[in-house]
Amino acid sequence: MRRVGLRTRVSAAFAIGALLLSACVTLISYELVRRTLFSERERTAVRATYFDAAAVDAGLAGRNPPVIEVLRSLDTGTDRYVLLERDGQWYSRFADPDASAAIPAALQAMAERGEAGAQRVRRDGQPALVVAVPLSSSAVFYEVVSLRELERTLQVLALVLAAVAIMVAGGGAALGWYVTRHALYPLTAVADAARTIADGDLDARLDPHAEPDLAELSTSFNHMADELNRRIERDRRFAADVSHELRSPLQTLAAAASVIDRRRADLDPKAAAAVGLITGEITRFQALVADLLELARSDRPTHRESVDVRQLADRICRSRGIAEDVLQVQADTPSVWRVDRRRVEQALGNLIDNAVRYGGEVVAVRIGCTAADRCFVEVDDSGPGVAEQDRAVIFDRFVRGRAAHARGDTDGTGLGLSIVAQHAAAHQGSVSVTDRPGGGARFRLELAGCLP
8 A cells, every 4th residue: 555645644634633623613613602692682582572571561451451452562573473371371463273382381380480481492493482471470471582593693604614614624734735845845855866866967966054954964965975976986997997908808819719710620620619619708708898898988978969860770770781661760750869979879789789689680660759859769679578577677787688598698798788778868868668569579769858
């Protein structure tokens, strides 16, 4: 399972923290506002009920007061409903036989004891407040006040507070992303420098004064890069010196072996076979020394010049006896590229030699350009291809693929594809291998900054 990145984790922590904090603030704020609004609404309803109760009590004076008319004379609006219980009989402004059903039994019992009170209920599915005010020993005035508008107000308030909580959480995530971006910037610089060194630029260094808290890390990184550079330079110089010193004795051996080889017919079969082995090994040794010298000087700056790559590729193919129709040029591809002639010539020659030696034959040599000023050269062969597990290491030094081992080929030095990779890196490019449609391998050499 892939581990979540540090920036994502920190941003998520900021978002969760902001969400929890805003949720707590939202709940507390909602509860305080709800209590305040309900308390204020209840006080207002109780005052209005006492006022109406006083008016009803004054209207009931006398022997046969018109109870219904007195109730109808009250200005209650549409959000209040009044009831009167007198001598065990219920009265309302309208002919409602179930009028007393809205009054809770506990509130009725309290009012019968001569105590005023209020209780929240739900009437017809809507919230309401019932206020009871005893008028005399035989009469109780009730007023049912609708709380529907208050409930709607609280619902809107809840939606607003929830939206604010979500926005605060989003703001927390954005803040976490911003903070981690700036906090991890020094580490990003370290990663970029390490990637630059891995790509071949050994001069990449960090500024110890850019971030005081990471000064020790920057100093250690620069020291590591310096030591790596010195070691690589020492190894390169050693390989170049050894290869250079070996060239003279090898030339002498090759000259002596060629003299003996020309007289092979005069030797007995065993001696002739031995001479053939010696000549072959000397030739292979010379190729190995030449490749080592090429690798030793691969760090030199690239000398770009205008080169007709189509003519260059055609000449390389003809020198190896490859048919003319094998070379293919993609449409709208300029013939002249700005490249290092020697490096491109050797890289293409190595790819073709590799295809002939291990891939049976060269099926196609393709030249073209892609977007972003990148050009490519592809070499297809008809061999068994390159196994998936070998593609990551086949361009390393002294690595020979399974095809070479399967054919028992010992002529290769294991450095040809490594030289191709070095030349590709010198052009800020890359080299890769994939399967060719129809079977075989396809080697692709990409070069950057080639178009004039």
